[in-house]
Amino acid sequence: MNINQFVPILIVITPLVCAFFVMGLHWVDRRLCLPLTILAITISFISSIITLYSVISHGIIQYKLGGWPPPIGIEYKIDTLNGSILVLITFIALINIFTSFNQVSIDLPEKKGTFYSLYLLFITGLVGVVITGDLFNLYVLLEITSLSAYAQIALGDKKRGPIASLNYIFIGVIGASFYLLGVGYLYMMTGSLNMGDVANIIKHLHQSQAIFVAFIFCIVGVWIKMALFPLHIWLPNAYTYAPTTSSRLISPLMTKVMVYVMIRLMFTVFGYDYLFRTLTLSNEVVLLASIAIIFGALMALSQRDLKKMLTYIIVSEIGYMVGGAWIGNKAALTGAILHIINDAFMTFALFIAAGNFAWRIKELSVDNLKEIFQTMPWTSAGFVIAGMSIIGIPPTCGFFSKWYLLIGAMEARQYFFAASLILSSLLSVILFFRIFEKSLFNNRKDHLGSSDGIKTQEAPTNMVIGLLFVCVILIVLGLYSGKIVSTLIIPFVSRGI
Amino acid sequence: MEGLLREIVGKYNYWLYIVLMMIGLYAMIAKNNLIKKLVGMNIFQTAIILFYISMGYKKGGTLPIIELPPHHHEIPPDAIDISKYINPLPHVLMLTAIVVSVATFGVALAIALKIYKEYNTLEEDEIRMRIRER
Numbered sequence: 001m002n003i004n005q006f007v008p009i010l011i012v013i014t015p016l017v018c019a020f021f022v023m024g025l026h027w028v029d030r031r032l033c034l035p036l037t038i039l040a041i042t043i044s045f046i047s048s049i050i051t052l053y054s055v056i057s058h059g060i061i062q063y064k065l066g067g068w069p070p071p072i073g074i075e076y077k078i079d080t081l082n083g084s085i086l087v088l089i090t091f092i093a094l095i096n097i098f099t100s101f102n103q104v105s106i107d108l109p110e111k112k113g114t115f116y117s118l119y120l121l122f123i124t125g126l127v128g129v130v131i132t133g134d135l136f137n138l139y140v141l142l143e144i145t146s147l148s149a150y151a152q153i154a155l156g157d158k159k160r161g162p163i164a165s166l167n168y169i170f171i172g173v174i175g176a177s178f179y180l181l182g183v184g185y186l187y188m189m190t191g192s193l194n195m196g197d198v199a200n201i202i203k204h205l206h207q208s209q210a211i212f213v214a215f216i217f218c219i220v221g222v223w224i225k226m227a228l229f230p231l232h233i234w235l236p237n238a239y240t241y242a243p244t245t246s247s248r249l250i251s252p253l254m255t256k257v258m259v260y261v262m263i264r265l266m267f268t269v270f271g272y273d274y275l276f277r278t279l280t281l282s283n284e285v286v287l288l289a290s291i292a293i294i295f296g297a298l299m300a301l302s303q304r305d306l307k308k309m310l311t312y313i314i315v316s317e318i319g320y321m322v323g324g325a326w327i328g329n330k331a332a333l334t335g336a337i338l339h340i341i342n343d344a345f346m347t348f349a350l351f352i353a354a355g356n357f358a359w360r361i362k363e364l365s366v367d368n369l370k371e372i373f374q375t376m377p378w379t380s381a382g383f384v385i386a387g388m389s390i391i392g393i394p395p396t397c398g399f400f401s402k403w404y405l406l407i408g409a410m411e412a413r414q415y416f417f418a419a420s421l422i423l424s425s426l427l428s429v430i431l432f433f434r435i436f437e438k439s440l441f442n443n444r445k446d447h448l449g450s451s452d453g454i455k456t457q458e459a460p461t462n463m464v465i466g467l468l469f470v471c472v473i474l475i476v477l478g479l480y481s482g483k484i485v486s487t488l489i490i491p492f493v494s495r496g497i
Numbered sequence: 498m499e500g501l502l503r504e505i506v507g508k509y510n511y512w513l514y515i516v517l518m519m520i521g522l523y524a525m526i527a528k529n530n531l532i533k534k535l536v537g538m539n540i541f542q543t544a545i546i547l548f549y550i551s552m553g554y555k556k557g558g559t560l561p562i563i564e565l566p567p568h569h570h571e572i573p574p575d576a577i578d579i580s581k582y583i584n585p586l587p588h589v590l591m592l593t594a595i596v597v598s599v600a601t602f603g604v605a606l607a608i609a610l611k612i613y614k615e616y617n618t619l620e621e622d623e624i625r626m627r628i629r630e631r
Contacts, residue, residue, distance in 0.1 A: 136590055136593075139594075139597075140593055140597065143597045143600075143601070147600055147601060147604055150604055150605075150608070151604055154607075154608045154611060158615065159615060159628070160628070162608045162609075162611040162612045162615065163612060163624065163628075165608050166531065166605060166608050166609065166612065169538075169601065169604070169605045169608070170525055170534060170538060173538050173541070173542065173601055174522070174525070174541070177541060177542055177545050180545055180594065181545055181548065184545070184548055184549055184552060184587075187552070187586075187587070188552055
């Protein structure tokens, strides 16, 4: 019995079990909640790194839950794609807890245990969705993720939080139910729920109407959950009115994980041949994604509230990844997967910065960010780097994934998608330089004559360190993007296409 | 006409689940009261549960509990007639789905309660008006 055999299950089990203990510890000693949470996420993080390492060196890992062989039992199947996303999720959760624990004690002093328990359940759901090789298991863990997200959002802004959360529930339930319905049709046709098994059987059923219906239901359900353009209405309010800690956690991870699920369904379950030879929906979906990109960028431009602006940037970024996956060539799919990783960190950095601003400024409108460079120099520096990465300026990672997407779009002659990529980059230049201008160039001469009167009032040290750390990662990811693509992404892409 | 009728009667379980699903969807979109919307949501989820349940059923099938034939200590593999037993897997899956839908309903009700405490109403248009007034 090798200890390495149990490592994959530890990624999911540790946060799940600890979620209950954190809840209980709340009644015993409130101070113990935070260390236990950190411990659980750390164990999960280390296990996912070990798993990813052994995937890179030894190939795909299959873990049989309860020892049942795959088509009957639930199987965890880890390749380089979901291995790296597991590391991504646990890493962001870990940084976030270090960055925002004092925010939690201020926002929710009486509900610390409950909040950390929800936090851990959210992580459990996400890693479960990513690690599993079973279609129904994915649905259950998806609902665990969503339920803890609903509850966290409802803990946010007193007036608007619960309403935003309830709207999210209505739409999220429709999304999850559509996915479940699609799985039902798949089960009817194939008699199996295991992804690999289903994929083998589907090869002979390409002409079936029921498989087509199953595909449409699954994909639309996932699109609702990831907020692709016409289905995005729940996202801006839900992420704006969530508590700071949760919006920092949910907004980088939830939508990206759903993009991962879409890519997994497309290229592992249904397969390239079915998607791009039998169905010919590619052009339409890429067009939809292009509209999503432009729409998101335009809506972001029209927002006055900083957080809401960032949420519309997420809507726009979702368009990049969906378009990249549906173009259906190697370069674009590589770009889409690389963008999952990069965009998670970019959104994370932006939301940490927004939270730091909110520490000092009550109303987070763009106009209130005047002179923020004097009062919060470090946070603003981090915000600038994150903004540059969203725009796609070379040393930061945002450039590289956009580059792959652009190459892929050109190869496939999707000129409209390429044009909307460039247009949205230009729009985000306007978007961010509008803020930089407001915050950098102050005109205080009218009543003071100099800027000596302004004191620096930074957010707490751990928040600033967290932000700067993520900004360093943004640049490191950019510098090593060639390595990431060749070791983590190419193995999946060359199997998929 | 006859063909359509045969289509409906022959596959009535699927028609039923679609009708139920649409009732739920209609309630979620068109109703003004938040609790009515939640009930619509529950109907919507129940429709899918019915779909799964009917999927596993076989005409004349019974519970998949195999009786030991007399004078045997082990069941001979050829003695099992699969067509006599319903498929238990969709039913087991739906146990989990029921738990999920109950949990969702609970969370949603708790949030509706929170909204009621904040705004003293559960009518959506009134809540929207209050938000605009602020």
